[in-house]
Amino acid sequence: MDYYIDIRLRPDPEFPPPLLMGALFGKFHRALVALEADDIGVSFPGYSQRPRTMGETLRLHGSAAALDKLMSQDWLTGMRDHIDMTTLEEVPGSAQHRIVRRRQFKTNAERLRRRRAQRHNETLEEARSQIPDSVERKVNLPFITLRSLSTGERFCLFIEQGETHPEPVPGTFNRYGLSQGATVPWF
Template identity: 60%
Template sequence: MDHYIDIRLRPDPDFPAPILMGALYSKLHRALVELAADDIGISLPAHNTGVQARHPGETLRVHGAADRIETLLATGWLKGMRDHAEVGEVFPVPDNAVHRTVRRRQFKTNADRLRRRRMRRHNESETEVIEAIPESIEKRVTLPFIQVRSSSTGQRFSLFIEHGPKQDTPEQGRFNSYGLSSSATVPWF
């Protein structure tokens, strides 16, 4: 993780930034799957948190070795996004960078959906599932998210992204096909 590239969304009157970020990130996901890349990570340096401001920001930062980032760029995965994004140069990570994990978080946020699922799976009555799953189970998620389409299932879903605490030393490890890891860190600056 000694190099990075920033991809910044351009303002667009027809498409809001979260929609464009979803398209950009979905394309990156497909490219990482194609490359079988487990050594490329991402971060969202301008993300916002909070119930009312769960926005990924306008910058997608891709981290990795310089040659791996160049290989990724050579796949042409940005085709169709060039009008909507500015692709920066591949730069070395600043010496003073700290590190943090960037990982996926999943939440059980909808009590009604959980109840319907339990009724189907366990053949329980509505009364039984209301007792088992109270309204208080719902969580108010404050993390930024991106709407993506899975390359394996084709389903669209909200990918909630959590930036872990800052730490002084990097942790080596593998990244998934979304450029996320619960243990490996990326530089943060």
């Protein structure tokens, strides 16, 4: 994780930043899937819980070879008018490190009931008696709205940035550039 590339959204009167970030991140995800890459991580320098936002910059982290391989793909088609991008830059030696991970929550009791009914061969009424409304959880983390390629459904990818640490923790990243244990540089 000694190199990075910043991709910053340009202001656009027609499209709000969260919509553009969702489109950009969806393209990034598809590129990682196509490359079968597990050595590229992401961070969001403008990330904030209050106000809740991912910000307007997607920072890609990796080795020079991994980032060059990603950027040699044509994954930014359709986004180039909406972004400004830095060249491959070396991570500052004074950078801290943090885990950037996906968090999943039970946010919709009715969806959980439908799923239970289907999986346990129950009626919806039986599932309702087993799953109370109180299982729903209000989430205060920033998120990116994406569309599932397999189901076509829209979903929220909730992202949590952990505490900063002075030393990096090596590991792999999923196809969203997120990890449950590996860190990315934070500066």
